[in-house]
Amino acid sequence: MSVEMNDIEAVVETTAAAMGLNIPTVGKSVVVEHLTIAYAMAALVVDMPLEDEAEPAPVFTP
Amino acid sequence: MSAAPCTLTAAEAAAAYRAGIFDAEMSVESALSRIAAHDPMLNAFTCITAARARASAAALDAARARGERLGPLAGATFAVKNLFDFAGEPTLAGSKINRERAPAKVDATLVTRLEAQGAILLGALNMGEYAYDFTGENAHYGASRNPHDPEHMTGGSSGGSGAAAAAGLVNLTLGSDTNGSIRVPSSFCGLFGLKPTYGRLSRAGSFPFVASLDHLGPMARSALDLALAYDAMQGEDEHDPAQARRPVEPASARLDQGIAGLRIAGAGGYFARGAAPEAFAAVDVVAHALGAGRSVELPEVHRARAAAYLITMAEGAALHHERIRTRPLDFDPDVRDRLIAGAMVPGAWVVKAQKLRRWFRDQVAQIFREVDVIIAPATPCRAPRIGQKTIVLDGVEMAVRPNMGLFTQPISFIGLPVVAAPVWTPGQRLPMAVQIIAAPWREDLALRVARWLEREGVAQAPVAQL
Numbered sequence: 001m002s003v004e005m006n007d008i009e010a011v012v013e014t015t016a017a018a019m020g021l022n023i024p025t026v027g028k029s030v031v032v033e034h035l036t037i038a039y040a041m042a043a044l045v046v047d048m049p050l051e052d053e054a055e056p057a058p059v060f061t062p
Numbered sequence: 063m064s065a066a067p068c069t070l071t072a073a074e075a076a077a078a079y080r081a082g083i084f085d086a087e088m089s090v091e092s093a094l095s096r097i098a099a100h101d102p103m104l105n106a107f108t109c110i111t112a113a114r115a116r117a118s119a120a121a122l123d124a125a126r127a128r129g130e131r132l133g134p135l136a137g138a139t140f141a142v143k144n145l146f147d148f149a150g151e152p153t154l155a156g157s158k159i160n161r162e163r164a165p166a167k168v169d170a171t172l173v174t175r176l177e178a179q180g181a182i183l184l185g186a187l188n189m190g191e192y193a194y195d196f197t198g199e200n201a202h203y204g205a206s207r208n209p210h211d212p213e214h215m216t217g218g219s220s221g222g223s224g225a226a227a228a229a230g231l232v233n234l235t236l237g238s239d240t241n242g243s244i245r246v247p248s249s250f251c252g253l254f255g256l257k258p259t260y261g262r263l264s265r266a267g268s269f270p271f272v273a274s275l276d277h278l279g280p281m282a283r284s285a286l287d288l289a290l291a292y293d294a295m296q297g298e299d300e301h302d303p304a305q306a307r308r309p310v311e312p313a314s315a316r317l318d319q320g321i322a323g324l325r326i327a328g329a330g331g332y333f334a335r336g337a338a339p340e341a342f343a344a345v346d347v348v349a350h351a352l353g354a355g356r357s358v359e360l361p362e363v364h365r366a367r368a369a370a371y372l373i374t375m376a377e378g379a380a381l382h383h384e385r386i387r388t389r390p391l392d393f394d395p396d397v398r399d400r401l402i403a404g405a406m407v408p409g410a411w412v413v414k415a416q417k418l419r420r421w422f423r424d425q426v427a428q429i430f431r432e433v434d435v436i437i438a439p440a441t442p443c444r445a446p447r448i449g450q451k452t453i454v455l456d457g458v459e460m461a462v463r464p465n466m467g468l469f470t471q472p473i474s475f476i477g478l479p480v481v482a483a484p485v486w487t488p489g490q491r492l493p494m495a496v497q498i499i500a501a502p503w504r505e506d507l508a509l510r511v512a513r514w515l516e517r518e519g520v521a522q523a524p525v526a527q528l
Contacts (some may be wrong), residue, residue: 015406020387027390027399034403037464038375041180041511042411048418057423058274058415 079137136180168349260477
């Protein structure tokens with residue numbers, strides 16, 4: 001997953017607006033930094049080959 | 063006895079109390095006096111329950127005078143991270159916002175269980191806001207300070223729990239550990255810390271962070287204290303839906319069985335790179351003492367850590383979504399900006415991360431067919447300075463706050479029981495812990511190994527010289 005910093009800034013802008021999140025001006029660049037780390041982490045997770053049938057860890061017991 | 067009761071281990075304090083060397087009132091007053099003297103500098107406590115402690119002490123002394131049975135922790139003092147409920151106070155979880163919560167009506171289950179064995183609650187302890195922290199810093203309440211060198215971090219998020227135990231303000235503390243928040247401050251403050259198996263101890267009456275990953279556990283100055291507290295806190299609790307239905311499996315009775323027959327290995331691969339040399343030196347010292355010549359490699363650890371990271375971001379953000387939407391300026395900025403980013407994590411990543419969690423669990427279960435215990439670093443370095451934002455590890459500069467859990471995060475991800483055991487290098491003021499990791503539900507093995515290391519003098523948790 002390769003995402004440019006400008007793209008992540010755009011994600012932050014649009015997602016924040018859509019979710020009603022009012023990011024303090026001083027925090028915006030830090031949010032971008034954290035989401036950038038999340039994209040790097042996600043690349044490791046999403047690229048992991050797992051079968052469609054793989055069960056997620058939490059199992060609800062009714 | 064010349065040492066103040068609060069500076070003893072919990073087991074020593076309880077033995078002295080049973081022997082009539084001091085009464086519970088003296089135990090409480092020694093703790094209150096030491097807290098008054100040193101907490102203004104350490105900033106470990108956010109609430110001191112003096113009246114409650116004195117009432118508990120009076121009741122305990124009266125019970126002893128009547129010849130009633132005394133619990134194994136009778137006369138020992140303890141304090142809890144301020145995400146544990148206790149009746150009459152709002153549960154802060156390190157936040158400013160939670161001051162508006164109604165006071166808790168009842169105590170957290172683990173508080174009740176320690177008190178049932180005679181331990182005396184002295185108060186609530188500072189922590190990183192909403193437990194999203196590895197530093198022990200807090201914009202609202204100030205940083206807790208490392209008793210072994212107050213210019214340095216306690217680690218977090220159970221920072222006050224680390225400071226109070228290491229300084230001998232109380233005999234025992236409780237913390238929580240989602241990604242390393244018991245083990246990181248245990249490493250930085252030189253304590254034994256137990257993160258039990260996920261689902262072992264009740265979380266009822268504690269403020270959550272990441273429901274998929276939250277654990278509660280003790281921090282202490284001896285492995286025996288961990289075992290005594292752990293045994294006291296076990297047992298089913300109908301108020302915790304995440305708790306596993308397990309029988310009570312006491313660890314303290316078998317604590318001194320030694321290491322003979324245990325198959326112990328060091329963790330290679332991911333756990334053998336990306337840290338300061340002292341982290342690996344601590345592991346080498348412990349592995350050598352244990353005769354652990356073998357190395358095992360857990361697969362895809364970097365992906366496991368990434369998955370834990372994403373689940374944490376998403377679940378943490380979900381928990382606080384309304385608060386970050388409506389009152390972002392009331393958060394610690396270091397926490398708020400991570401939570402806001404977490405609100406933007408797509409669901410597809412989180413579900414995949416949860417699939418990876420089960421896969422990783424199964425892979426590691428295979429490894430535990432071949433070994434009983436795995437040794438790994440607890441933190442990638444000794445305690446950084448308070449306020450330090452970045453650190454260079456293996457030539458790479460990285461942020462301190464999210465990365466002190468590099469080695470703890472993949473282990474709690476799959477809920478394995480771990481004891482952090484502190485190791486000291488001659489000439490160094492600050493310690494560094496190793497993780498003693500066992501298969502699910504085998505806390506007894508991790509505690510046995512920690513106890514053996516303690517008795518051999520390899521791991522120690524001395525009271526800080528203040």
